[in-house]
Amino acid sequence: MISRFVTTTVAAAFLIGAAAAPTIASAQAAQKELTPQQQKMKDCSAKWKEEKAAKKVSGKKAHNAFMSTCLKG
Numbered sequence: 001m002i003s004r005f006v007t008t009t010v011a012a013a014f015l016i017g018a019a020a021a022p023t024i025a026s027a028q029a030a031q032k033e034l035t036p037q038q039q040k041m042k043d044c045s046a047k048w049k050e051e052k053a054a055k056k057v058s059g060k061k062a063h064n065a066f067m068s069t070c071l072k073g
Contacts, residue, residue, distance in 0.1 A: 044070035 034042065048066050052058060 040071060 044067055047070055048063060051066055052062075
């Protein structure tokens, strides 16, 4: 009786793991591939952090102005 329960539990755990693996892999693949616009936003965001530290600027207006010029270029 206990042997059958253990076997069933192990089999169920294996099936759940096998079913979840493709979902996790496809989510990671989708996460890694950025569109060109998303990549540009990511790059500009990193540049903003540098600009912010170098020039000691902050605020929404400064951020929007910087991002606008960065995304155009």
